[in-house]
Amino acid sequence: MNPDFIYKVLPLYKDAAVLTLQVGFIGIFLSVLIGLVCSLIRYYKVPFLTGAVAVYIEISRNTPLIIQLFFFYYGLPKIGFKMNAFVCGAVGLGFLGGSYMAEAFRSGLEAIAKVQIESACSLGLSGLQTMRYIIFPQAFALSFPAFMANVIFLLKETSVFSAISLMDLMFTAKDLIGIYSKTAESLFLLVVFYLIILLPVSLLGSYVERRLGRHGFGS
Template sequence: MNLNWEFIISNIPLYQKAAWLTLKLAAGGIVVSLILGLLCSAILYYRVRGIEKLVRVYIEVSRNTPLLIQLFFLYYGFTKFGLTMSENTCAILGISFLGGSYMAEAFRGGIESVSKIQIESGLSIGLTKIQLFRYIILPQAFSVTIPAVGANCIFLLKETSIVGAIAIPDLMNLTQDLIGMYYQTVESLFMLVTAYLMMILPLSLCLNWLERKVRYAEFGN
């Protein structure tokens, strides 16, 4: 199979621009989803009355509906209520809405892995619930949640391929445009795959390194 390298080289700047936009959207969505997931997991852990049920409903709705439908609801549905937002804002909110539920489950698993003895010990020395969560529960849960949180980060980065459906010039949208204009399908898909590999592979390696470091510290190796 012979690739049209002239076409590939001439369109590298377009893919660079689209890749930066994709990374910005993914980074924004991941940061917000981490905060949202941590908040939701704390609410579920402490069984906050009145809010716990809402969090459970949010998690079920988020995890059991496609991101594409969520984006369409945010982008088109909110206009019925007089609320409009830019495409990029809508994309970040959509990624955050989806990612928050997955992060919440990841954090919840890590939090529940902390032994009751350590929690009772913290309470016995007079720590408040907030201090207990900050100084005892969260640090120990961190090492347990890294694999799941890392997998969710990679998952959300890949899910950015959906945001082109609301006219965002991301990598997928650019690839579809180039295929439609020049019919260079193989070359366009080759650049698309290469771009995602260049983003996801370093992230995966960094997360694997971080996981090993934390595990070594945990077990004293």
């Protein structure tokens, strides 16, 4: 290990980490949006759309992210739809994560007993009020562990962004190995930076999970 080298390339990793985080969080934000919409469509069994959502979820979950990214980055321009690598990475992550989030939210929604909803209805709450005050808060807490697992999974998936030449952490490490042949230092920094990104997310997740668990769930 060469400390001077590590010190020298640190800023490169820092920039790459910022980029990874940016794409990662935009992608996760997209996946939450897609997941919410899809899970509600499935929960309310909206005609036609339910089928479309089912097809999307199967495609999204049963193909690797790298192939989805190739499709968006190299395939779509062929039909006149061009995105830069940054947008492509975020959209790709959203496409993959959307299905995982949809399933996480759906399991939360479906875990709420029908009679809970009836009890809200019998108090005169409208469908929307029942969703907002009764179903949603409970479903959120119930699906939170799965949601958190997905966030961590998606952040780790960002490591394939280098395939569409996004200057992320993986790209930086591979680049430095190629130029300086300093494999040990480069990979060491790669591991450290991924841990720096993921450990706080992980810890925050367990903290929130504990807080939610304390708040009167289960009978």
